[in-house]
Amino acid sequence: MTRTTEPLGDAVAPPPAETAPRPEIPHRVVLAGMVALISLAAFEALGTTTAMPAVAAALDGLGMYAVAFATSLATSIVGMTLAGGWADRRGPNPPLIAGVTTFVAGLVVAGSAHQMVVVVAGRALQGIGTGLFIVALYVLVARVFAPEQRPKVFAAFAAAWVVPSIVGPALAGLVVDHIGWRWVFLGAAVLVVPTLALLAPGLRAASRGSQDAADDAAAPGDALAATRRVWWAVGVAAGLAVTNLAGARIAGDGPAGHGDAELPAAGGLDVAPLDVVLAVVGLVVVLVCAVPLVPRGTLRAAPGLPSVMVTRASASGAFSGTEAFLPLLLITQRGLTPALAGIILTVGGVSWSTAAWLRGRDRLSSRDCLRYGGLSIAVGIGVAGLLLVPAIPVAVGMVGWALVGFGMGLAHPTTSLRTLELSPVADQGRNSAAVQVSDALGGALLLTTVGTATTALLGVIGSGAFVLAMAASGLLGVAVAVLATRAGGVPSPAARTLDASASH
Template sequence: MVEARCCRLRFANTSACMNAPAASIAPPDDASILSPRYRATTLGMVALVALVAFEALAVAAAMPTVAQALDGLRLYALAFGGALATSVIGMSVAGRLCDQRGPARPLWFGLGFFLAGLVVAGLAPRMGVLVAGRLLQGVGIGAVSVSLYVLVARTFPEALRPKVFAAFSAGWVVPSLVGPAISGLIVQYVGWRWVFLAVPVLAVPAALLLMPALRASAQDPRTDVAARPVVRWAIGTALAALLLYLGGQQQGTVAVALMAAALVLLVVCARHLLPAGTLRLGRGLPSVIAMRGIAASAFFAAEAFLPLLLQRERDLSPLWAGAALSMGALGWFSGSWMQGHQRHGWTRAHLLQAGAWMMCGGLLLTSLTLQQGVPLLLALAGWSLTGLGMGLIYPSLSVLTLSMSAPHEQGANSSALQLSEGVGVATTLALSGSLFAAFIDGRETLGYLLCFAVTLLLALLATVVARRI
């Protein structure tokens, strides 16, 4: 009986989301995400998102210098993807705790890991220790992100959620525009360690703004949720992703054997953490979850190698290479604002398809950066177009996930959405990092080309999955 009622609810939400325009339900005139009722919650959430965004973009801009300073170029991809791998653990634990008790406990749990990871990375004497700090950060970021999604579902009416997610994208704008440039200045004139150590002092005050909403979202414990054995599968998934990176650093048959074993373990573990049908691109919610991983993999894998390419192959300074990343973030914000305010009657399916094709065109233009004769402005315009596509896709998938989820499934499905992203991006970075490492001795151009080819193929796959939402 309960199962049937949940199925009807999920179908009703799915149908409404599929057939109604993306912004067809307007909130009442006196309702706003900045009204007195929601202001503190909105500002606290956006502040946390902005801090995580600053850290992500600052690390992307600073990592070439960090890798050189700590003699850890071969661990370059792991410094990015390792955090994404361990975020699976934070997401899975937070999803279970959110459905069991509400988002307060997992949010504080995640914030603690995030801050601890920043301190470890900032004080790291060698690259291996810095990677360990990034692994801790990943656990924290995964828990915080799921907790914020559930807090949105528990606090805001459905009509306001597109604007909340647009505000999240706005939380990326200022850090995206000035964060990489500031990071470049810090690296050049203060030292790369302060890219990590400057963030913790701002994170706790932002989280304190959320306390009233967190108290209001608390619930009585659900023993049926607590019994789900998700943690062991999350740990297995994270270990499999890390094993991919380890295999990528080997050579010959050892590398092939390790990576093959890691991929098998990854599929076995991840299928227990994702909705049924996700790995085979089932229609509806499974394709929503799958598309998040596919689109994010294409974008973030390209973003990881773009500043390295610009500094090593086009001789840009850390400051200007970091500023180049801001173009994609500005495009992302523009797309996110459009999906939250458009009045042309586009459904979420239309927005997803348009965004996927924009990513294809943008990545193709961005890859032209490999040619010395190509003006950088043309390639950076391509990166802006890639960001615009992600801006249409990313919040649309978030809105669809919450709309398709019964209240007691919001934590698990929000966790699955972001878990798909974490697993997908970590796997893509591991594979592309292995390809790049194989050509690091004098044939870097071919390595870059293969990495961009992987991201373009993923963007093309996203155009197919978008038709199955």
């Protein structure tokens, strides 16, 4: 098939020089606003994961349980791709503001829903908004902070998850138990007001400098190329939508009328051949349309930027596949309330932030961070999977999820740093979009395929279906470790200098 867009980069690219002027900007002000926005997104993500079993039960929508997670990931790809070209041409502020606005609209739609399909629609809007503002934040980091400052910035991003991780899942569980699941969404929408108040000074301070850098970096024809990439992203989202709808039909409608989430009664698996065909066609469309959105060589995990993309996708798939089904397992198999089930998510978030803080100290090479991170993810998922054995204490599962979070804290910021290291100034937006697209695709494809199969098999083999999700997620963690050398490469000159100075 002939490519209709230019590749985002060569398979192997040397770390480019920083050529754009770096304006004098109050870094603490900018960082405070960015951390506030990340914290809001963290509250929403953890709260939604905790509340979703109750949402599915209340709206008779267990069959669309995985779809609700996968849809936001799918539509975020459109937002990410749109933000990449937009930020390269106009600076990060416009896509950031548009993203926050769309995100809030999605929260209101989901919180007002009376059918599961409306919740999915709200999640779709949330995905677009998140995609817009997360890429804008990455570009803001590249335009405002020097390369040696960026590890600490991404560590601060991870630290922004600490408070949400500690109180978010438990708070969401209490809200579900005592007020109702709707306020998990609507409450997050209310929190946008103080968040924007914190973000506004930083945006004003960074606006002129980042805009000048964007104008200097923009090249003729970028707008047309960016528009083509957006249409490819729409194709990816459409393919995932078809696959998700087919998957929901394969999984079935789920139990009706339960106040708490329950697994469907064991029975036969009645799958229509047309649904299988639609699911396969949708996946083919996703893969074909995704190729122009990532660097050339990504499908074969070529060394450098392409391997960074595959590593990010693998880590995201491993984490998303486990995170989506762990609360459901705890509620349906161990009888925990949403509040108690959310405690495990809290432990994982704290360990993620801890590992990211260690990564920010720059003591390990990128290669080692990816290797140890991948191994920690794989081992942690295996330990968490032991919760399927009734005799295993829930505390063991907490340890497992903490290991998963620790591994993500090493691997996730490393892929972000490697992306910026390998990106010329003019490509910072679209390469940041590409790594975020890879992140979203990894989670969406895992949830769309393995997640749908797991949900469908719950009515056939019961709790044994959870083994499928855990096994697939664990293998992706192994993939992160295997790809460490290709994606991590050798330490950059700046990193070697810092390591040498730290050792004296």
